[in-house]
Amino acid sequence: MDAQEEDQTVIRNDDLPYPIVVSTNIRPPLRQFLREARRFVVLCDANVAKRAHALTAGIKGRLGVLPFALGERRKTLGTLEHIFDALAEAGAERTTTVVGVGGGVASDLFGLAAALYVRGVPYAHVATTLVAMVDAAIGGKTGVNLRAGKNLAGTFVDPRAVFCDVEALQTLPYRHLREGLAEMVKHGVIEGGDVFEALETLAPHAFWRWPWETVIADSLKVKTMIVNDDRLEAGARELLNLGHTFAHAFERAGRYRVSHGAGVAVGLRAAGLLALRLGRWSEAEHFRMLALLALLRLPLLVEEDPAAVLAAMRVDKKKRDGELRFVVPRSLGDVETGVRASDRTVMRVLERCVTVPDESEFW
Ligand SMILES: NC(=O)c1ccc[n+]([C@@H]2O[C@H](COP(=O)([O-])OP(=O)(O)OC[C@H]3O[C@@H](n4cnc5c(N)ncnc54)[C@H](O)[C@@H]3O)[C@@H](O)[C@H]2O)c1
Ligand SMILES: [Zn+2]
Structure with missing residues (x-):
């Protein structure tokens, strides 16, 4: 390792059975991992093919770098089949490590491909979007979309390692960065304390001044701690759905014109509004959360018709025994799951979400 490489911060999270490495210079730890893997396919x-080539060039045992045109609409069984064919053609075998490079679509799709190809090969992911770093690549969930809905076919399978390639964020368009910021605010509300306050402190500053390694490592830790308690999603993981019952309904009612990040941002406001109506959380903290979302230039309202959103909510797969359950904040750092609310109350909340927050937010 040369002096410059040593200078770079490398943060390692060992909460889960595999290491998660966060760095602006991911090359040295990635190289070390791949040397031990002996044979690998990328x-x-x-969109990040150049980066995938550069990160793995000159490492012995590379069978090939195989690029795929991705995007949410290509997160399908059809793409999975192309991936299997490409792996076979490259000569991948049971002991070949598969390294995926990309965002959340890549980690869901390539992780699933690795879990299924010759009944499973070792997998590592190099995350190149903020969403993948703080959310999608962490926790071992993989999946593809079916005609019936998103992420309906997949597995729980742990990768061997996850590398958060912080330097890659420099080329990530702002609209994709924002998707990750919404999940980071969610983590901030769940964890409270320093995690929320760090975002508040940084939000007014230009992104290039943010200490991204630390911010990403702190945010993904919220997920690793929760996942560690609940690897197969039996209970605690539900906390991570804060804002998401609303988010999915906004997305569905808006026929996916509302992005997931926008859905989560407004979903957090909606969860806060619901908690206020149920007398569970304070106006002061609600306002702090809205102020943070606004400073990060995340939306606070959606245009979708409240009745259509409520209808979409009813078909949400997270609905249990016919009744809607919500995850709501009680205070920053204290979030409650399984909260019931009447349709009337939910409608009131949704009717607020089509307007900007003002003093009437609170009653
Ligand atoms: N499995 C999980 O637990 C989990 C959790 C959250 C989200 N997800 C999934 O993640 C997906 C969303 O992930 P995403 O937001 O990363 O989307 P994405 O993977 O589609 O990436 C967003 C866009 O950025 C491009 N891109 C990636 N890295 C880049 C870089 N460094 N520079 C420039 N462009 C780059 C991609 O090609 C794409 O166009 C969804 O499919 C969602 O279901 C999964
Ligand atoms: Zn999400």
Whole structure:
């Protein structure tokens, strides 16, 4: 390792059975991992193919770098089949490590491909979007979309390692960065304390001044701690659905014109509003959360018709025994799951979400 490489911060999280490495210079730890793997194939999102080549060039045992045009609409069984064919053609065998490079679509799709190819090969992911770093690549969930809905076919399977390639964020378009910021605010509300306050402190500053390694490592830790308690989603993981019952309904009612990040941002406001109506959380903290979302230039309202959103909510797969359950904040750092609310109350909340917050937010 040369002096410059040593200078770079490398943060390692060992909460889960595999290491998660966060760095602006991911090359040295990645190289070390791949040297131990001996033979490996790189699968990448075509938009980061150059990066995938550069990160793995000159490492012995590379069977190939295979780019795929991805995007949410290509997160399908059809793409999975192309990936299997490409792996076979490259000569991948049971002991070949598959390295995926890309965002959340790549980690869901390539992770699933690795879990299924010759009944499972070792998998590592190099995350190149903020969403993948703080959310999608962490926790071992993989999946593809079916005609019936998103992420309906997949597995729980742990990768061997996850590398958060912080330097890659420099090329990530702002609209994709924002998707990850919404999940980071969610983590901030769940964890409270320093995690929330760090975002508040940084939000007014330009992104290039943010200490991204630390911010990403702190945010993904919220997920690793929760996942560690609940690897197969029996209970605690439900906390991570804060804002998401609303988010999915906004997305569905808006026929996916509302992005997931926008859905989560407004979903957090909605969860806060619901908690206020149920007398569970304070106006002061609600306002702090809205202020943070606004400073990060995340939306606070959606245009979708409240009745259509409520209808979409009813078909949400997270609905249990016919009744809607919500995850709501009680205070920053204290979030409650399984909260019931009447349709009337939910409608009141949704009717607020089509307007900007003002003093009437609170009653
Ligand atoms: N499995 C899980 O637990 C989990 C959790 C959250 C989200 N997800 C999934 O993650 C997906 C969303 O992930 P995403 O937001 O990363 O989307 P994405 O993977 O589609 O990436 C967003 C866009 O950025 C491009 N891109 C990636 N890295 C880049 C870089 N460094 N520079 C420039 N462009 C780059 C991609 O090609 C794509 O166009 C969804 O499919 C969602 O279901 C899964
Ligand atoms: Zn989400």
